[in-house]
Amino acid sequence: MSPESLDRGWAQARAEASALDDADPLRDRRALFVGAETSLVYFDGNSLGRPLRATADAVGAFVRDEWGGRLIRGWDERWMDAPFALGDLLGRVALGAAPGQTIIGDSTTVLLYKLLRAAFDHARAADPARVEIVVDRDNFPTDRFLVEGIAAERGGRVRWIEAPLDGGVTAELLAPVLGPQTAVVLLSHVAYRSGHMADAAALTALVHDAGALIVWDLCHSAGSVPVRADAWDFDLAVGCTYKYLNGGPGSPAFAYVATRWQDVLAQPIQGWMGAADVFAMGPAYAPAAGMRRFLSGTPSITGMLALRDMLPLLDEVGIDAVRAKSVALTSFAVRLADTLLPSVAVASPRDAAARGGHVTLTHPAMREVTARLWERDVIPDYRDPGGLRIGLSPLSTSFAEVVEGMAAVGAALETL
Numbered sequence: 001m002s003p004e005s006l007d008r009g010w011a012q013a014r015a016e017a018s019a020l021d022d023a024d025p026l027r028d029r030r031a032l033f034v035g036a037e038t039s040l041v042y043f044d045g046n047s048l049g050r051p052l053r054a055t056a057d058a059v060g061a062f063v064r065d066e067w068g069g070r071l072i073r074g075w076d077e078r079w080m081d082a083p084f085a086l087g088d089l090l091g092r093v094a095l096g097a098a099p100g101q102t103i104i105g106d107s108t109t110v111l112l113y114k115l116l117r118a119a120f121d122h123a124r125a126a127d128p129a130r131v132e133i134v135v136d137r138d139n140f141p142t143d144r145f146l147v148e149g150i151a152a153e154r155g156g157r158v159r160w161i162e163a164p165l166d167g168g169v170t171a172e173l174l175a176p177v178l179g180p181q182t183a184v185v186l187l188s189h190v191a192y193r194s195g196h197m198a199d200a201a202a203l204t205a206l207v208h209d210a211g212a213l214i215v216w217d218l219c220h221s222a223g224s225v226p227v228r229a230d231a232w233d234f235d236l237a238v239g240c241t242y243k244y245l246n247g248g249p250g251s252p253a254f255a256y257v258a259t260r261w262q263d264v265l266a267q268p269i270q271g272w273m274g275a276a277d278v279f280a281m282g283p284a285y286a287p288a289a290g291m292r293r294f295l296s297g298t299p300s301i302t303g304m305l306a307l308r309d310m311l312p313l314l315d316e317v318g319i320d321a322v323r324a325k326s327v328a329l330t331s332f333a334v335r336l337a338d339t340l341l342p343s344v345a346v347a348s349p350r351d352a353a354a355r356g357g358h359v360t361l362t363h364p365a366m367r368e369v370t371a372r373l374w375e376r377d378v379i380p381d382y383r384d385p386g387g388l389r390i391g392l393s394p395l396s397t398s399f400a401e402v403v404e405g406m407a408a409v410g411a412a413l414e415t416l
């Protein structure tokens, strides 16, 4: 393509972005986020969402009034219930989960450990032949490391699925590894690298047909794509709140446990907060009924503060509207890559129905491109091999931002 026709292409794309922003029913929400007024291009809301302006004030008020004013009384008045109250809200607005099945607490890694081990131990105790934990080779490192650790710790075996780097786990890949030896399966709903969105209902049914349990990792789903945990018959699920739920760096994760499993599973980190009577200070651990038994120690109330603002916003907007904008944003990014970044490959599904909220572009120089862009306040992230990840957080990202960021990728590639 000649430089002139490229320039014309970008000018046309800018005009198109402006029209898309004008027609966007969520366009006014962007100004609710800190930094939206600057020219910085943020493509990493799938790693760390921007903060809401409301949260900046709420954190100060919490320190002054709630912590500073109520002191230890705060636990009785509000904080003891926070993992359940915010969990129920998160379950309703982001997971399609009826109340009493979602808690906030620990990190994703710790909650995944607790639920995976509980599921493995249960399946194995019910049938000693069930010794395998299934996971895909390209799942997020923490997921793979946990599976290997639990298999080693409990005398189990890892069964790997090989999924393509630009796709993810499908029924065709999952079915052949399932059998009477399967205890539990761990899959990501939206793959962290490619953005591939699995058919969670169909894969859950396959796992159940094999008599096993499934744990869904929803880190790249929650707050970005609709999840129907109850309707899709999930057993267990875990996810982050600092990505598309804008909880802030290191904000606590969430866990979903279907009602039918709550009083059956025993999680391995027995702590006082999960005990039947928290303040009995008794001689031995007896697990609480319901979701409380999946807690271990004192929950991070300060870590949950941003969710008090973000979850009501998501409730007001609705996850379906978020998804509609997400599809429009990623489709626009894919189209710009195809037409105006000829040296780049799209390593994400082209079918929007099989794609989550981010798009990965590959080129051998992307590590260097990412470093250059960060210096210029254009912030995607880099994932080997050669992948520039463009995470498009629907409430805080404009179409104009997409064009400016993509044009910056093109300019960086030209000058390398």
Ligand SMILES: *Cc1c(COP(=O)(O)O)cnc(C)c1O
Residues within 6 Å of the ligand: 107, 108, 109, 110, 140, 142, 143, 188, 192, 217, 219, 220, 240, 253
């Ligand atoms: C972000 C992410 C994690 C992170 O786990 P932490 O315990 O919060 O560090 C885990 N799994 C997936 C799939 C992720 O995308």
